[in-house]
Amino acid sequence: MDAMAKALRGDGISLSFGGITVLKDLDVEFRAGEITGLIGPNGAGKTSLFNCMTGAYRPQGGAITYAGESLDGLPPAARAGKGIVRSFQHVALSPDLTVLENVMIGVARNYHAGWAHAFLPTARGRNEMAAMREAAMAALAELGLAQAVDKMPSQLPPGMLRLVEIARAIVGKPDVLLLDEPAAGLNNSETRDLMRSLRRLVSPDLVMVVVEHDMDLVMSICDRIYVMNFGALVTCGAPADVRRNEDVIRIYLGSDDD
Numbered sequence: 001m002d003a004m005a006k007a008l009r010g011d012g013i014s015l016s017f018g019g020i021t022v023l024k025d026l027d028v029e030f031r032a033g034e035i036t037g038l039i040g041p042n043g044a045g046k047t048s049l050f051n052c053m054t055g056a057y058r059p060q061g062g063a064i065t066y067a068g069e070s071l072d073g074l075p076p077a078a079r080a081g082k083g084i085v086r087s088f089q090h091v092a093l094s095p096d097l098t099v100l101e102n103v104m105i106g107v108a109r110n111y112h113a114g115w116a117h118a119f120l121p122t123a124r125g126r127n128e129m130a131a132m133r134e135a136a137m138a139a140l141a142e143l144g145l146a147q148a149v150d151k152m153p154s155q156l157p158p159g160m161l162r163l164v165e166i167a168r169a170i171v172g173k174p175d176v177l178l179l180d181e182p183a184a185g186l187n188n189s190e191t192r193d194l195m196r197s198l199r200r201l202v203s204p205d206l207v208m209v210v211v212e213h214d215m216d217l218v219m220s221i222c223d224r225i226y227v228m229n230f231g232a233l234v235t236c237g238a239p240a241d242v243r244r245n246e247d248v249i250r251i252y253l254g255s256d257d258d
Ligand SMILES: Nc1ncnc2c1ncn2[C@@H]1O[C@H](COP(=O)(O)OP(=O)(O)OP(=O)(O)O)[C@@H](O)[C@H]1O
Pocket: 017, 022, 040, 041, 042, 043, 044, 045, 046, 047, 048, 049
């Protein structure tokens, strides 16, 4: 199946709340094998589009498909089970679990018997636990967090917490990874590390979409960028074309973003 066929698509997505239109007849195609950027001023509808993709919001119009298969009507857990995973704008780690345990939660869906079984004192339980631990260690190492595995979230600075959350999102080897402002709260060097890590994640079977206000990050790691404003699509193209687009320049000059 090629990258186009393994795409997450929205066709004619429309969403409104109490008469307020949030998404207007939006067409998007997020392809495997590349990083797609999703940008636009505050309130443009970027997070709402993610919420429609994950099933948290139910659009009033349009169709959402992954690899040609309709996701319409599937609840969020079923979409996550199909490998559609997202990170959130605000870090949401469990404060009572170590960094390693937080990340292990993200891999539990890959094991037939699941998270609870891994704690049972059986050979199978021990094997599953070891495999989950190994996968979580690898994801943390991938993001430069090997030293933090035994720390509690309260012991880490905000930038590292954000990276832990991304490790939890990638550990289950998702097919679709939706990242909502992954660089929020990171300092410059953490952001550079994150950019390198995200590029390393690109693979022919993975759809990656990044909502981000950090324009340097978006322009340097994305293969294609969708620009939204007031719930509608402004343009879509390669970073260099988007940067030159007059409508985009007008939108950004007239807003507080970057
Ligand atoms: N559950 C909801 N109920 C009512 N209005 C909502 C809801 N979710 C989103 N909205 C509205 O939809 C619009 C788009 O919000 P959304 O968070 O999707 O924008 P965004 O582009 O992600 O913005 P930001 O960059 O600030 O995160 C906003 O006007 C917001 O108030």
